[in-house]
Amino acid sequence: MSVNNELNLSEISAGLKVTRRHFFKDCGVGLGKIALSSLLADGLLFQNAIASTSHPHYAPKAKRVIHLFMAGAPSQLDLFDYKPELTRLEGKPIPPSVIKGQRYAFIRSDAAVLGPRFKFAKHGQSGIELSEVLPHLATIVDDICLIKSVTTNQFNHAPAQILMNTGFGQPGRPSMGSWITYGLGSEAQDLPAFVVMSTGAGISGGAANWSSGFLPTVNCGVRFRNQGDPILDVTSPKGVDNRLQRDTLDLVGSLNRQRFDAVGDPEIATRIASYELAYRLQASAPELMDLKSESAATLALYGADPAKPSFARACLLARRMIERGVRYINIYHEGWDAHSDVAGNLKGNCAATDQAAVALIKDLKQRGLLEDTLVIWGGEFGRTPMVETNTALGRSQGRDHHPQAFTMWMAGGGVKPGLSYGATDDLGFNIVQNPVHVHDLQATILHLMGLNHEKLTYRYAGRDFRLTDVEGSVLTDLLA
Numbered sequence: 001m002s003v004n005n006e007l008n009l010s011e012i013s014a015g016l017k018v019t020r021r022h023f024f025k026d027c028g029v030g031l032g033k034i035a036l037s038s039l040l041a042d043g044l045l046f047q048n049a050i051a052s053t054s055h056p057h058y059a060p061k062a063k064r065v066i067h068l069f070m071a072g073a074p075s076q077l078d079l080f081d082y083k084p085e086l087t088r089l090e091g092k093p094i095p096p097s098v099i100k101g102q103r104y105a106f107i108r109s110d111a112a113v114l115g116p117r118f119k120f121a122k123h124g125q126s127g128i129e130l131s132e133v134l135p136h137l138a139t140i141v142d143d144i145c146l147i148k149s150v151t152t153n154q155f156n157h158a159p160a161q162i163l164m165n166t167g168f169g170q171p172g173r174p175s176m177g178s179w180i181t182y183g184l185g186s187e188a189q190d191l192p193a194f195v196v197m198s199t200g201a202g203i204s205g206g207a208a209n210w211s212s213g214f215l216p217t218v219n220c221g222v223r224f225r226n227q228g229d230p231i232l233d234v235t236s237p238k239g240v241d242n243r244l245q246r247d248t249l250d251l252v253g254s255l256n257r258q259r260f261d262a263v264g265d266p267e268i269a270t271r272i273a274s275y276e277l278a279y280r281l282q283a284s285a286p287e288l289m290d291l292k293s294e295s296a297a298t299l300a301l302y303g304a305d306p307a308k309p310s311f312a313r314a315c316l317l318a319r320r321m322i323e324r325g326v327r328y329i330n331i332y333h334e335g336w337d338a339h340s341d342v343a344g345n346l347k348g349n350c351a352a353t354d355q356a357a358v359a360l361i362k363d364l365k366q367r368g369l370l371e372d373t374l375v376i377w378g379g380e381f382g383r384t385p386m387v388e389t390n391t392a393l394g395r396s397q398g399r400d401h402h403p404q405a406f407t408m409w410m411a412g413g414g415v416k417p418g419l420s421y422g423a424t425d426d427l428g429f430n431i432v433q434n435p436v437h438v439h440d441l442q443a444t445i446l447h448l449m450g451l452n453h454e455k456l457t458y459r460y461a462g463r464d465f466r467l468t469d470v471e472g473s474v475l476t477d478l479l480a
Contacts, residue, residue, distance in 0.1 A: 056184060056450025061414025061480070062374040063187075064322045065180065065445065066329045068315075068357055070349070071161060071203055072336035075383035075399050076407035077428045078117045078346055079131045081148050085426040086385055087115035094386050098429050105156060106339060107388045107400045113427070114387035114399065117343040126418035133350040136358035142418040143361055143370075144411045145478055149422025149431045152381050152438050155403040157337065160380035161205035164438055165330075167467045171208035174458070176442060177328035178212040178219040179467045182458070183451050188325030191288065192222040195326050197318070199311045199352075200334030210330060214460040217267060221330060224317075225309075288320055302359040312356035319363055322373055336379055339388050340395035361411050374413025374448055382406025385427045405431045408441070414448045416480045439472030447474045 077083060093110045118131045124141040137144070154160035159169040166173040174182070177194040186193030196210045203209060210221030253272055260268040291299065291306035294316065299305075304312040311333050318329045333353055338345035357377060364370040383399035383406075390396075405424045411417070423433035443453040446467065453472055457464040 057452040057455055058450055060448065060450025061372070062412070062448045063372045064327050064329075065177070065374045065376065065413070065449070066318050066322065066331070066360070067176075068353075068360075068375065068377045069161075069164075069209075069330060069332045070336050070353070070377065070379040071200065071332050071334040072157065072338075073160075073379040073381050073383060073401065073406070074336045074349070075338060075342050075346060076148070076405070077383060077385060077399070078342060079134060079350075080129075080146060080407040080409075081405075081424060081428050082116060082120040082129050082131075083385070083424075083426060083428045086113055086428065089113040089427075090115040094427065094429075098425075098427060099386075102404075103155075104384065104400045106390065106393075106395075107384065107386055111384075111386035111388070111400075113385055114342075114397070117346070124418065126420065128418070128420050131346075133346055134354050136354045140358055140361055140411075143365070144409045145415040145417060145419045145421065146407065146409045147421045147436055147441075147478070148405075148407045148424060149434050150378070150382075150406050150408050150436045150438070150441065151431060152403045152406075155381065155401045157204035157380060157401075158206070158208075160401075160403065161203070162208050164380050165205070165209040166211075166213065167439060167442055167469050171205075171211070172213055173211075173465070174213035174215040174219065174467070175208075175210045175221060176445065176467060177210060177221050177330060178215050179456060180328050180446070180449055180451070182212075182215050182219045183446075183456050184327060184449065186325065186327055188327070191321060191324055191326050193327045194219065194221040195321055195328075196221040196223040196330045196332070197225075197314045198223075198332040198334065199309065199314055200332065202334050203332050209332075214465070215458060221328075288324065289317065291316065298363065301363065303355045310356075311353050312359070315356040315360045316363075319360060319367075319369075322369065338383065338398050339390075339393075339400065340398040342383065342397060342399050345398075364412060370412035372413060374415070374445065375411045376408065376445070377410070378408030379406070385429055402429075404429060410478070414480050415478050419478065421475075421478060434477070436475060437472070439468040440475055443468050443472035444475045444478060448479075 077086065091112050094113050099110070116131075118133050120129050120131055121138075122129050123138040126142050128141040128144075128146055130138050130141065152160055152163060154163050154169050162171060163169045165175045167176075181193040194210070207223075210223070212218070212220035256268055256272045260272075291304070291313070294306075298316070302312045302316045304310065304316050306313070311331070314331045318331060321329055333349070336345065336349055361370065361375060364373050364375070382402040382404075384402040386400070388395055388398040388400045405428065421434055422431065422436060424430060425432050446453045446456060453466060453468045453474070457466045459465075
């Protein structure tokens with residue numbers, strides 16, 4: 001079993017512009033050994049490795065993040081961005097002046113316009129307009145910040161998902177959760193700092209979405225299963241009691257420490273920390289996953305069945321995780337890729353996610369956790385104003401990928417509630433007010449966590465890297 005832990009030693013070597021491996025190996029004062037010794041102090045084994053090592057650049061508004069990733073890209077035009085003009089033009093080709101120079105994954109540039117599939121209404125004191133298939137979200141519109149002008153450089157799922165999570169469209173860069181845990185450490189004693197869960201049909205970008213890239217592997221996301229043991233083999237096999245396991249870990253740990261003394265590679269310290277966290281997880285993980293302690297009212301609020309895997313159960317587990325110090329949580333709900341029957345796709349996915357996502361906000365708020373927990377909802381891009389119909393592929397009444405403009409929402413953690421930000425043109429095709437690039441969104445998230453996106457860097461392959469690559473601006477208009 002491989003479980004990652006928090007050991008934020010590499011920023012020292014990064015600051016000296018040398019590699020981690022050479023720094024720990026060649027440092028004359030043996031700083032690697034000093035760090036390892038501190039982790040073993042007071043008989044706490046590697047408890048210090050996952051204690052908070054928070055060093056924000058300034059006072060944070062948020063202490064933790066729950067990212068509800070709607071993989072596959074929900075249709076903003078049928079959920080959030082109401083365009084009556086699409087109804088008027090339905091069935092007619094989109095004007096050539098609008099579509100000029102654009103390319104799409106599956107449809108022709110002269111595809112006909114498709115109007116919104118559902119009714120819209122304004123809600124709350126803010127008057128934010130939502131689709132009828134989001135009845136639960138309508139009850140908390142004054143708690144969310146709706147961003148209707150997000151844009152991305154990628155128009156296929158895997159690269160767009162990876163860009164949203166890592167700031168780059170190809171695998172190999174550290175994910176946002178990895179950057180945040182690298183910069184802030186962990187407050188969890190018996191759980192990983194960065195946890196990933198998924199519900200639905202599969203994640204196009206795969207593990208690259210939560211990889212630590214070139215950051216220490218201790219910062220990699222740990223994927224939890226949504227049913228049974230959260231991690232495979234967390235339960236000891238028959239015949240292995242606690243004493244035997246403890247003796248085995250102590251032996252392996254002593255051998256690893258000898259190797260660490262010889263070569264000073266911090267990845268060895270990561271391995272030792274992982275073994276120790278895995279040992280503690282055998283007690284903490286079953287307790288975390290057991291929802292029997294939750295009241296019937298709480299289960300009903302989320303719509304969660306304790307015995308069945310679901311998005312609702314994952315959201316409830318996320319609340320339990322942040323109560324136990326987990327810093328960053330990704331929940332992927334896949335299946336929003338509506339190339340056909342966009343209305344049916346949205347009905348099904350909204351039925352599976354709307355109640356639970358809103359319950360998470362309500363639950364956090366009533367527990368006093370929302371003010372310093374940032375919740376993010378959205379996919380990797382949007383859907384076209386034009387219809388996708390392809391008899392060869394059996395598709396009709398769908399929408400293709402649309403990177404030019406899409407909608408996301410955030411709540412808590414220092415964002416301004418009851419705000420609708422940005423706007424698109426009458427066809428929902430292009431942004432006409434307050435464009436928000438993915439890197440702007442990432443810069444803002446880091447800012448809310450007390451991190452300057454231009455200063456949170458790591459030197460690798462001869463240059464300094466950051467989550468936002470070489471661009472991105474904090475969206476000050478969104479800050480409470």
